[in-house]
Amino acid sequence: MPDSQPWQPDDHAADAAGATGSPDTAAPAGLVLCGARLTDGRVVDVRLGGGRIEAVGTAGSLAAPGPRLDLRGYLLLPAPAEPHAHSDTALTADDAGPGVPGPASHRPEDIRRRATEAALLQLGHGATALRSHVRIGDVQGLAPLEAVLQASRSLRGLADLTPVAVPRLLTGVAGAGNLAMLRDAVKMGAGAVGGCPDLDPDPAGYAEAVLEVAAEQGCPVDLHTDSDDPARLGRLAAMAGGLRAGVSLGPCAGLSRLPPQAAARAADQLAAAGVTVVCLPQGGCCGVEGRGTAPVRLLRAAGVRVAAGSGALRDLANPVGRGDPLEAAYLLASQHGLPAAEAYEAVSSAARTAMGLPGVRVEAGFPAELLAVRGEQLPGVLSLACSRVVVHRGRVVARTSAVREYCDSEAVVALGLPRQGRTDSGSCGGP
Secondary structure, eight states: OTTOOOOOOOSOHHHHHHHSSOTTSOOOSOEEEEEEEOTTSOEEEEEEETTEEEEEEETTOOOOSSOEEEOTTEEEEEOOOEEEEOTTTTTOTGGGSTTOOSSOOOOHHHHHHHHHHHHHHHHHHTOOEEEEEEEEBTTTBTHHHHHHHHHHHHTTTTOEEEEEEEESOOSHHHHHHHHHHHHHHHHHTOSEEEEOGGGSSSHHHHHHHHHHHHHHHTOOEEEEEOOOOHHHHHHHHHHHTTOTTOEEEEEOGGGGGSOHHHHHHHHHHHHHHTOEEEEOTTOOOTTTSOSOOOOHHHHHHTTOOEEEOOBOSSBTTBTTOOOOHHHHHHHHHHHHOOOHHHHHHHHTHHHHHHTTOOOOOSSTTSBOOEEEEESSSHHHHHHOOOSEEEEETTEEEEEEOOOOOOOOOHHHHHHTOOOOSOOOOTTSBOO
């Protein structure tokens, strides 16, 4: 990670608050985020404690002693979440490039390193919770899952990383061992079960097997499918309707290639079954589905909950994948015509709901999972999200500072044009 590094806390009290104790210790009490702007235009102070938002008041009204962080010039948002990552294969595109013999390493220690680095990259973008599809079975068995679980434990206090167990085959003689392994994966700590039914000789049987394991174990389902077969998708929706823990499908790019009436009928079936669709605006993953994105506006109009994920992060499926939820929201707004607020909702509240996480609002009583981005309004933030401050469980866990400078120009001075840089620290510690 040549462009990223851990920081040592300076004299700013906010950093000191986030640096006491080990990463998994309790969140500091009384951290105040001061002067932040909300999406409704208000400028407020926000007091955090015990991992939650304790109070929100007008700027300057929360003058309690304790650590403070100056967020003047920043827009304060609920933190995004990543509902569709691939931690075990992340950052492998360079490993399989010219001059490097053989495929990327699947040794557990290498998977753990990649999963940790990928999670930190996405945390820097603002994602404080991540759900990652991890392959199990075949030669590697459960070793990749254990490696990602180890990465998850090492990230405790920085980000929440939840693996989804993904077997390749589940039906017939070839899939019998993987089916048993899927049950073992849940016992090991997988937070959800999934896989790609499109790759199994019996896609309906595969989906049925996954749903059966999920019902037995009381865990959610997250299936990776292109959804280009209306009949198969209808059967899957019918089976998914009774699962209380929830069912997500993604990336569902094949829905965009269906005739309009067939796509509308499939959307109605998914809505009736309460299935969440996780689209991938930044590109596909795993090389299974064709390029494209699910028909977001059609799905939303039918009442389907639509979340947005990042998918591949610099692996062979997408060597330039950024893993940035704000870029996913930007693409939903710029390419699919969603209003900025709805686009951001897809990577924040809808993503958290799909992952079974509690909702977040910048109001007292809600979890202190927050993202501050330099800017005043959400459209501008999605357009140019440079400087960011990330709060997880009431603690500053990542920050990115971008400073844009121009050579001397009379026009810049005369017009008073804005500059991207640090604000004066004033009475609060600056980010």
